[in-house]
Amino acid sequence: MKRTLNPSFPESMLQTARNAYDAVRxxxxxxxxxxxxxxxxxxxxxxxxxxxxxxPACPSSSATAPA
Structure with missing residues (x-):
């Protein structure tokens, strides 16, 4: 069954299915x-x-920055 399904789907989809199966297990x-x-x-x-x-961040540092 793997041989017939592998060419039908892109590799990224197969990897996602493998990862999902592994997570469930x-x-x-x-x-x-x-x-x-x-x-x-x-x-x-x-x-x-x-x-x-x-x-907290110091709010006064940006207000009193030297010009």
Whole structure:
């Protein structure tokens, strides 16, 4: 069957189909922690902390730039 389908479709379409099939097969390997509701709170806390170290940009620097 592969021999008859391969010439019919472009290589990019076949690669996409291979990747989709691989993703479906690997979904069972995901850790169970992704599906626990209690971890949603921890994940939300991590998202709040993302880029907290960067701080706000200084708005006055562009207004007081020397001419």
């Amino acid at each position: 690997r979904i069972t390997q995901l850790p169970d922690a992704y599906f626990i509701r209690g971890d949603a709170k921890a994940f939300a806390a991590l998202l709040r902390l993302k880029d907290v170290h960067k701080g």
